[in-house]
Every structure is written in structure tokens, then in C-alpha cells.
Amino acid sequence: MEQTTIRVHPAFTVGDVDQRLFGGFLEHLGRAVYGGVHDPGSTLADAHGNRTDVLDALDRLGLTTMRWPGGNFASGYHWRDGVGPAASRPTVRDPAWRSIEPNAFGTHEFLDLAERAGWTPMVAVNLGTGTPEEAADWVEYTNAAGGTRWAEARIANGRATPWGVPLWCLGNEMDGPWQIGHVPAEVYGQRAQQAAMQMKLVDPTIETVVCGSSTPDLPTFGTWDRQVLEVVGDQADYVSVHRYVGNMDGDLEDYLAVGGSVDLLIDQVDAVCRSVQAASRSAHRAWLCFDEWNVWYRDFEMDGGWTRAPHLLEEVYDLADALAVAQFLMSFIRHADVVKIANLAQVVNVIAPLLTRDDGLLVQSIFHPFRMISDRRTGRSLRVSVDGPVVRSRRYGSVPMVDAAAIVEGDELHAFFVNRSPSAAAPVRLEVPGASLATGEAELLTGGAPDAANGWDRIDAVVPVPFDLPVAADGTGRWELPPHSFLAASVRLDGRHR
Numbered sequence: 001m002e003q004t005t006i007r008v009h010p011a012f013t014v015g016d017v018d019q020r021l022f023g024g025f026l027e028h029l030g031r032a033v034y035g036g037v038h039d040p041g042s043t044l045a046d047a048h049g050n051r052t053d054v055l056d057a058l059d060r061l062g063l064t065t066m067r068w069p070g071g072n073f074a075s076g077y078h079w080r081d082g083v084g085p086a087a088s089r090p091t092v093r094d095p096a097w098r099s100i101e102p103n104a105f106g107t108h109e110f111l112d113l114a115e116r117a118g119w120t121p122m123v124a125v126n127l128g129t130g131t132p133e134e135a136a137d138w139v140e141y142t143n144a145a146g147g148t149r150w151a152e153a154r155i156a157n158g159r160a161t162p163w164g165v166p167l168w169c170l171g172n173e174m175d176g177p178w179q180i181g182h183v184p185a186e187v188y189g190q191r192a193q194q195a196a197m198q199m200k201l202v203d204p205t206i207e208t209v210v211c212g213s214s215t216p217d218l219p220t221f222g223t224w225d226r227q228v229l230e231v232v233g234d235q236a237d238y239v240s241v242h243r244y245v246g247n248m249d250g251d252l253e254d255y256l257a258v259g260g261s262v263d264l265l266i267d268q269v270d271a272v273c274r275s276v277q278a279a280s281r282s283a284h285r286a287w288l289c290f291d292e293w294n295v296w297y298r299d300f301e302m303d304g305g306w307t308r309a310p311h312l313l314e315e316v317y318d319l320a321d322a323l324a325v326a327q328f329l330m331s332f333i334r335h336a337d338v339v340k341i342a343n344l345a346q347v348v349n350v351i352a353p354l355l356t357r358d359d360g361l362l363v364q365s366i367f368h369p370f371r372m373i374s375d376r377r378t379g380r381s382l383r384v385s386v387d388g389p390v391v392r393s394r395r396y397g398s399v400p401m402v403d404a405a406a407i408v409e410g411d412e413l414h415a416f417f418v419n420r421s422p423s424a425a426a427p428v429r430l431e432v433p434g435a436s437l438a439t440g441e442a443e444l445l446t447g448g449a450p451d452a453a454n455g456w457d458r459i460d461a462v463v464p465v466p467f468d469l470p471v472a473a474d475g476t477g478r479w480e481l482p483p484h485s486f487l488a489a490s491v492r493l494d495g496r497h498r
Helices: 052-061 072-076 107-117 132-143 149-156 185-202 223-235 259-280 319-334 367-374
Strands: 004-007 013-016 023-025 065-068 092-094 099-101 120-124 167-170 207-210 238-245 287-295 339-345 354-357 360-363 380-382 385-387 390-393 397-400 402-409 412-419 426-431 436-445 464-466 477-481 485-494
Touching: 004 402, 023 287, 052 107, 052 354, 052 360, 052 367, 065 107, 065 339, 107 120, 107 132, 132 149, 132 167, 132 185, 167 185, 185 207, 185 223, 207 223, 223 238, 223 259, 238 259, 238 339, 259 287, 259 319, 259 397, 287 319, 319 339, 319 367, 319 402, 319 412, 319 436, 319 485, 367 436, 367 485, 397 402, 412 426, 436 477, 477 485
Parallel strands: 004 426, 023 065, 023 339, 065 120, 120 167, 167 207, 207 238, 238 287, 287 339
Antiparallel strands: 004 385, 013 380, 092 099, 354 360, 380 402, 390 397, 402 412, 412 485, 426 477, 436 464, 436 485
């Protein structure tokens, strides 16, 4: 097989890797909250009713931000239902997922959990059935010190100091006809602008995420983003980007090239943001926020049958899905200059890296690439030159057979590679002009077949293993990636010129 040569130079940087790229998403959907993170009846629950095994696993991922309470759920959620004494909170219908919501896990439960877990909270307000005033009141409840109605209500409910929630999503997927309160772009833009203005009058330090296109498959893709950003103007700090992928057609070679579509989507949305900024002659621009991204194509059961915590969207992931997840994160790293926030959707049970049952926890294949990259995430993204064979896919065009991304942190280089071929090994040569590679460590994620998956009967079918990193006499790395594999490496750089 033809060799792939990858070149990076510590001076050719893209930008700092924003640590908020490694966030998660927790929606009141299926068993994500009830029976997932929050399960007071479980023998594995802590004093707050949260499952320790789930939280320990999420801690291993190093999650930085957590988006809550939705998702589609947000467009029908009224935050006042979820505060105050638990016994007096109403049980209501959630029309988004046709489920019963007990409101046992509300603002205090989420924000206190985020505080204990070290997550930066990212709260989505209701701009479907809610109002800009309701959104501003929520900011007062969470962020104001005291002396006014909603700040005093928070204090009366047991929280003296404000949480200081810094990130607020202005609704969810309002371009989608499936969304409660769906409206045209101009109407949503006016609603979002009014909400952002009122919210920032309460707390000028917050940042807002405006709803961008929820999928590039909608006919309004791109046009929606432009129209909304033109109306919201400088009140929009970020524009949301949502992307779900999958091997719907059973075409593995095509699926393993999916990262090319992520790169294209970033370039397209960024072009809209730059265009709006130029047209408005503003120094302010909206950055990209992938507040929903993941693999999702098997389980589309979305009807909860008006039950509490129904089993919905409980996807089972294989090795090929893990390689897709790795490509998402590598694309975000390569575009660190414009992608600032990302949230894996979701974190437990619902299209998630973790599945629970009463007596335990299953770590799915997609958990591993996230953890492997998260452990090596600090530093500056580097521009990557890839010279080698290409894969010609049906949907995504021609992409390099080896996908690559790199981060430099002092004298340490973090490098990531996906061999997109389902059948051929990929010889790789890594060069750092002006420096030599020295000692390093690496992990390889692969398996007997691309459809290998972890299950309750075999929890370790897809797990990372140590990988040897020999360095050639000329100071380059020369490694062979097995078919359908992901390699994450950290190598010390010797500054001596070769």
C-alpha cells in the first residue's frame, strides 16, 4: 500500500483548541435524565440521586460544557415548573417526545450537578412556546445576586449564591417543521434578538447561541442562517450547527469518508458568518457552536407513549461509528479558528457513549475516541499537510485515505489519525520540519471487524490498546495503521534540526 506522508510545523498554527469543544448534551428525552444521570432509586445513586457509575465515566471523558434541558424538549419546557419544593412541582406532558415529565430534575438539580462535576452549564431557553421575558427571568434566577423577584425566589429555594450560567441557547432547531413553535427565519430572528437583548440586560456577561440550520438537508440551509444572523446582529455570539451521520445504506467505504462532509459543513456555515459580518461592517462575528453532533441512524423511536423515561433512541454503536466520531473531533480541531463549542449528543442512554441498566453500565465504542482525543486536547491546532492515497466515496467525494489532525503543546505534539480503509493497512510517515520526534506514547482503537460492538455479554470487543511509536534515524515517525483504525499519539519534539 502506498505510504501517506503527513507534515506539520509548530509555527503553522490554526488557533487555540477551545476546551469547550469537549462538551456534552443532556436532554429530557428517553432515559437520558431519569434512569441515566438521575436515578434516586438505584443502589448506585449518590446522596443527590445521581448515578455514580455514569458520572465517573463522564469524568473520564473530561467533559467541559453540558447543554440542558434540550433539544426539542426545550421548546415546550417552562423552567418555573422545575424549581421549588419537589413535592409541589407539576407532572406535565412533554409533547416533543410524547413522554411524561415529573420535573424532579430541574434548574437546581442540573446546575448543582454541573458545579460538582466541573461542567460549564449551557442552558437552552424556550423560544417555541416561551417568551423572551420568560428567558430573561431565568437568567435573573440563575445569575443575579439578589434583591429582585427571581433572584430572591432562588434564594428562598435554597441557593444563596448565583450559579453564573455563562452560555445560553436561544431556542432549539427553530428552522425545523417538527419543532414546537416553528416559525420562519425572520420571525425567529426577531424573537431571538428580543430574548438576547433582555437576557443581556439582566447579565451583560453571558454569551448567546442563535439557532442555525438544524441539518444541511433542509431546503432553507444557509439561507436561514444568513437571515437570522442579519436580524439578531451583534446579540449573537455563536450560531448553532447540528450534524448527525450514519451508515444508512450499508456502504462502509462511503461511511468511513464521512469526515469530509463535516469539513464542508464547517466551511459553508463559516462562509455565511463571514458574509454577514462583512455586509454589516461589524467587528463582531458569530462563531460556530456544534451543540448537537453524533452518529445516529439505527433507532428512530421517538414516541414515548405518554410514559415516564421510555426507552427511546438507544443506539448501539460499532467500531465504524467510533471512527466517524473521531473524524468529527478531528475536523473541529482542524477548524479551531472558527469552531469554539461542541456538544456530543447525548451523554447517556440516548444516542450516547454510555448505556445503563439497573446493575451496571456499558461503555460503547464511541466513548473511546472521544476520551483518547480529550486526554490530548490542550494546545494549538496545526495546519496539516497530507500527501498520499485517497478514498473516492459516493456521497462525500474524494478524501485522504488517512484522516489527520495535530495539536502542539510546548515541546509535545499530539497527533491523530484515522485509517479510512475497511480492508487495507496504511503506512504513515509523520514529519515535523525543523524538529525530530523523540519518545512518545500512543493508543490504537481497532477490532476484528468494522461492525464489532461492545455488549452486555462482551464489554471489551472494541477498546483501545497501547501502540508502539518507533522513531526512524532521521527523526520521523513511520507507523502502520491497521485497516479501520484510529490512532492517538503524543510525541515529544526534539528541537534539533534534522
